[in-house]
Amino acid sequence: MQRLSILLLFVSSQLLLNAQPQITRTGFISFFSKTPYEDIKAENKQVNAVVDLSKKKIAFMLLMRGFLFKKALMQEHFNENYVESDKYPKSSFSGSYTGYVDISQEGKYPIIVKGVLMLHGISRTIEVPASMEVKEDKLIAKSNFKINPSDYNIKIPAVVKNKIAQHLDVTVMIEYKISK
Amino acid sequence: MIKKVITALFVILSLSNTKAQDSTLLELMVDTINAHTSQVVSGTFKATQIVNTPTVESPAKKALQFMIMHRFGRLNEGAYALFGLDNAGIRFAFDYGITDKLAIGVGRSSFEKVYDASFKWKVVRQKQNGVPVSVSAYGMIANSVQKYSDKPYLNAKYRTIYTSQLLIARKFNSKLSLQLTPSWVHFNLVPTPADKNDVFALGVGGRMKLTNRISINAEYNYLPSGQVVSSDVFSSLSMGVDIETGGHVFQLIFTNSEGMNSPYYLTKTRGSWEKGDIYFGFNVTRIFNLKK
Numbered sequence: 001m002q003r004l005s006i007l008l009l010f011v012s013s014q015l016l017l018n019a020q021p022q023i024t025r026t027g028f029i030s031f032f033s034k035t036p037y038e039d040i041k042a043e044n045k046q047v048n049a050v051v052d053l054s055k056k057k058i059a060f061m062l063l064m065r066g067f068l069f070k071k072a073l074m075q076e077h078f079n080e081n082y083v084e085s086d087k088y089p090k091s092s093f094s095g096s097y098t099g100y101v102d103i104s105q106e107g108k109y110p111i112i113v114k115g116v117l118m119l120h121g122i123s124r125t126i127e128v129p130a131s132m133e134v135k136e137d138k139l140i141a142k143s144n145f146k147i148n149p150s151d152y153n154i155k156i157p158a159v160v161k162n163k164i165a166q167h168l169d170v171t172v173m174i175e176y177k178i179s180k
Numbered sequence: 181m182i183k184k185v186i187t188a189l190f191v192i193l194s195l196s197n198t199k200a201q202d203s204t205l206l207e208l209m210v211d212t213i214n215a216h217t218s219q220v221v222s223g224t225f226k227a228t229q230i231v232n233t234p235t236v237e238s239p240a241k242k243a244l245q246f247m248i249m250h251r252f253g254r255l256n257e258g259a260y261a262l263f264g265l266d267n268a269g270i271r272f273a274f275d276y277g278i279t280d281k282l283a284i285g286v287g288r289s290s291f292e293k294v295y296d297a298s299f300k301w302k303v304v305r306q307k308q309n310g311v312p313v314s315v316s317a318y319g320m321i322a323n324s325v326q327k328y329s330d331k332p333y334l335n336a337k338y339r340t341i342y343t344s345q346l347l348i349a350r351k352f353n354s355k356l357s358l359q360l361t362p363s364w365v366h367f368n369l370v371p372t373p374a375d376k377n378d379v380f381a382l383g384v385g386g387r388m389k390l391t392n393r394i395s396i397n398a399e400y401n402y403l404p405s406g407q408v409v410s411s412d413v414f415s416s417l418s419m420g421v422d423i424e425t426g427g428h429v430f431q432l433i434f435t436n437s438e439g440m441n442s443p444y445y446l447t448k449t450r451g452s453w454e455k456g457d458i459y460f461g462f463n464v465t466r467i468f469n470l471k472k
Binding site: 049050059070076079081092160 | 210222280393469
């Protein structure tokens with residue numbers, strides 16, 4: 001009987017570990033294109049993100065239509081002509097990170113994130129530097145990297161080629177409330 | 181007994197573990213993200229008009245649209261008039277978005293020298309997994325200042341025409357959008373007692389995208405007979421191609437209507453496709469963002 005209770009303890013601790021992933025629905029991802037002719041910026045504040053600290057895994061998912069632009073026409077063209085949001089409504093990332101993060105210790109921990117970015121129906125493996133910061137009861141994951149629209153088969157017509165940068169600067173900022 | 185329980189627990193545990201490994205973290209989010217998909221359908225049409233008929237679209241808040249509508253003469257004028265290219269009618273218009281749902285506009289047509297003022301209000305917007313159609317209300321007041329010598333020049337109120345249109349559109353998929361347009365035109369003064377002061381028409385139209393930036397458009401505004409009696413008029417049939425480049429939309433069109441504002445193409449279309457009274461023309465729109 002004792003053995004059984006030990007086992008039950010073990011089982012419940014396993015289940016607890018499984019329940020560890022931190023989840024948020026208000027993550028932030030933006031991209032920025034700078035050319036001499038036009039600055040284009042869009043923000044998505046409804047990014048779903050999960051981090052599993054025990055397995056060092058990380059994943060994001062967002063709706064392309066969640067990207068908001070300053071100019072309504074740009075937003076429409078983004079969805080209609082470039083990323084084809086009707087056909088490819090979601091973009092996601094799933095991967096793992098390397099580096100040491102101690103959530104019981106405040107501080108900023110540099111990490112390397114590697115995984116598959118799915119955008120416009122095309123999946124590519126990317127590897128980018130990032131950081132995780134533990135501050136009070138928050139875990140803040142940040143990253144800046146560049147992506148090339150042509151890698152994801154996003155076609156930019158010749159007429160607007162000088163208005164859209166070849167590399168877009170992507171900023172990721174995800175804030176988790178650490179549930180203990 | 182205990183052994184059996186232990187094995188059972190191990191089995192359950194290992195099963196739940198394999199399940200946890202198979203399901204990626206992504207699957208945790210699919211449900212919550214799918215809950216967000218009841219979104220407004222945008223981009224039903226590229227332009228604010230199919231050809232002549234207004235679409236459910238309007239300029240966004242603080243966006244100013246400048247539009248040039250141009251119609252050459254009739255194709256059946258023949259080679260002497262270079263198939264109509266010698267003649268031209270034009271309408272300029274400015275449309276401005278007060279909010280994302282309400283726009284106002286002013287225009288001026290060369291045909292009968294008509295000034296017009298209009299509004300477009302997006303009343304209902306189509307939603308994914310929700311409302312099936314977008315509905316906009318369009319109203320226009322048109323005033324002709326054409327001078328003539330055979331009659332005394334009339335007071336402004338007798339030269340004024342009011343038009344109300346209900347624009348009901350559905351974007352069926354990313355390529356196909358259709359619109360139904362019941363219209364009501366009110367004339368303060370009609371040429372003869374047999375002509376009706378209130379004229380009704382029903383329009384159908386739509387667009388089919390060929391590529392992301394090019395679509396073919398067509399519209400037909402059916403004018404039931406017995407309303408405009410004193411002149412020979414036809415229902416308006418127009419078709420064209422939309423080409424979108426950044427902030428511009430170019431529309432190349434063929435139509436039997438010479439007039440380019442609502443009361444004119446709805447009730448004063450004198451051309452007949454059968455006889456070759458076909459006007460070639462174009463609409464060009466340019467959006468200026470006044471928002472900082």
